[in-house]
Amino acid sequence: MDDSMFFGASPIIFERAKELRKHMTAAESLLWDYLRKKKLKGLKFRRQHPIANYIVDFYCHSIKLVIELDGSIHDLDSVKENDIEREEHLKSLGLWVLRFRNELVQNKLHVVLTQIEDCA
Incomplete structure (x- = not known):
């Protein structure tokens, strides 16, 4: 394993990621349907991918890009604080992080895909 x-993700994080892959949100499913076909410049994305102490929604190792999809729970102050801390840690590892609201993915997927392509 690379x-x-x-x-440095722990075995516990890998097990949790495995479980999360079984229960995608509608927005995750929609975006994954596009990403898994390598339509974005042939890039390989992984879903519910373990990174350090986290599980990111989508990850492309070749360009070090993390994509996170946020539902309404991310409007809570405590969750916002965790998101900021998490994003800072991911960036300290040399990763790029893009965040999208579930609603944007579901209603304007072309906007999301354009932003992802701009990072590739």
Whole structure:
């Protein structure tokens, strides 16, 4: 296993990621349907991918890009604080982080895909 793409994630994080893959949100499913077909410049994305102490929604190792999809729970102050801390840690690992609201993915997927392509 290539640890460089997992940044030291523990076996517990891997098990949790495996479980999360079984229960995608509607927005995750919609975006994954596009990303898994490598339509974005042939890039390979992984879903519910372990990185350090986290599980990110989508990850492309070749360009070090993390994509996170946020539902309404991310409007809570405590969750916002966690998101900021998490994003800072991911960036300290040399990763790029894009965040999208579920509603944007579901209603304007083309906007999301354009922003992702701009990072590639």
